[in-house]
Amino acid sequence: MAHPVPVSYIRRNRSPGCAAIPAAPLGRSLDRKDDAEMKTKRSLTGRTGGSVTHRASSPRPSPHQMGRGRAAPRSECSVGYGLLCKAVALSTAAVCAAATLAMAADTSTNSLDAAGVNTPTETPEQTWNWHAQNTDIVQYHPGFPASYSGPNSLRNAAEVADTVSLDLYAGARLWPGAEAHIDGLMWQGFGLSKTLGVEGFPNGEAFRLGTKVPNVTFARLFIRQTIGLGGEQEPVEDDQLHLAGKQDVSRITLTLGKISAKDIFDNNAYANDPRTQFMNWGLMANEAWDYPADSIGYETGFAAELNQPHWTARYGFFQMPRSSNDMAQDSHYLEAWGMVAEFERRYTVNAHPGAVRLLGFLNSAHMGSYQAAVDNAVRTGLPADIEATRAYRYKYGFGLNLEQEIIKNVGAFARLGWSDGQNEAWVFSDVDRTASLGLSIKGEFWGRANDTVGLAGIINGISRVHEEFLAGGGTGILAGDGNLDYGLEKILETYYDFAIWKTLHGALDYQFITDPAYNRDRGPVSVLGARLHWEL
DSSP states (O other), X not given: OOOBOOBOOOXXXXXXXXXXXXXXXXXXXXXXXXXXXXXXXXXXXXXXXXXXXOBSBOOOOOOOOOOOOSSOOSOSGGGHHHHHHHHHHHHHHHHHHHXXXXXXXXXXXXXXXXXXXXXXXXXXXXXXXXXXXXXXXEEEEOOOOBSOOOTTOOOSSOEEEEEEEEEEEEEXXXXXXXXXXXXXXXXXXXXXXXXXXXXXXXXXXXXXXXXXXXXXXXXXXXXXXXXXXXXXXXXXXXXXXXXXXXXXXXXXXXXXXXXXXXXXXXXXXXXXXXXXXXXXXXXXXXXXXXXXXXTTSOEEEEEEEEEETTEEEXXXXXXXXXXXXXXXXXXXXXXXXXXXXXXXXXXXETTEEEEEEEEEEEEEEEEOBHHHHHHHHHHHOSOOOSGGGOEEEEEEEEEEEEEEEEXXXXXEEXXXXXXXXXXXXXXXXXXXXXXXXXXXXXXXXXXXXXXXXXXXXXXXXXXXXHHHHHHTTOOOSSOOOSSOOBOOEEEEEEEEEEEEETTEEEEEEEEEEESGGGBTTBOOEEEEEXXXXXXX
């Protein structure tokens, strides 16, 4: 699943300088960086109790986006040139669309600006708003050495793949403290090798449900109720999933409907949104958390948050898909569910904001057992078959998420993740252990305040019985080479995101992957990518 990132537009905790550029109401230039810095400094100094999301985020990921495609992509080398031309055409169309929409609606994207109500000292309450975003990504990898390939392998011949996403968001205020939001999503394209063969997959916008022609769905449809507990208030900025207004710093927030779990949990100011930041799945989310989602990163659920000036506690309960890589929900609601809890502590070090988040999860689904699959393979002499062992079982794990501004415009981040690794990966990826570390730097140092450069590394691993399952010919969400010479999957990613015009951004990305899908008999492989993104 790609991150819905997913996700990716709940900007309640954006650290100064190193996060993605927030969407400003039209008519207000993003070049007003002093105002932006003042807003972002307010977010992580202990007064705001939310997190940054990407995309659905992919989450789409969810980041913020994961697994098998459902149709064969046109990603052979013989059509590589055609795909590159297609990407150029899509990018040109996106530029024209962004410019046309921005000039046509230069006065407003919401009811407040249209009424001319906007003062620098007060945050008036919106009754409704709308937003849009488009992201186009093209990636290429050259041929690489491979001793063998299996059903879920990354192709060792050169290939090109591209993805396109377009979201239209709308929100309305229902009654005091209550908002309703809807997100209509259009997507097209595939990840490299139909989104297979690498656990830290290089494109967070690559849905496992790939499509040659544009497909549409309602990715999000939810109600949020905020209950103030009194005391100091803080402004809420207008964005894709929020209406502008004010809210108590001490509050309870209840969310019900179809969302991405990544909209609320496991957020990070520097590595969260593949549409504006790092593109790799392992940097948009904690890959050891098999977070509840359908094939494109969203699921029906409920979340409750208790926010205080310096900390936030969160709990979520979500439905699960009927089978791995499935859009349909499991109708056995008492047996198929995913729970997650997170505690976030915000602080400052010498006036530089930071946050630490501890996450725990427990899933129940109709999952197979790695040990049972291995035992069956030994007895029958056939490849390990996880589907033959499926029953309602549990999977649990933990995650740690850190972010820290080092100096102005420079931030560091890290994630650690662990899951029990005994039962089938159901939703996100075949990762049982993960660690990532990175750095994000804003371009103010070289006179381009809205540019960002990032550098990060990822290490992924699996449990012993999971290793035996893949070595026995088993296949997972992303992995399955038919055999396995186990090694930790190691990934290095660097990107440069640059402002083109207002909210139109381009990016260049490079990733180096060693032992893809934990296999020392394949790779290493380099992945080169380019991204075009605009939002209103």
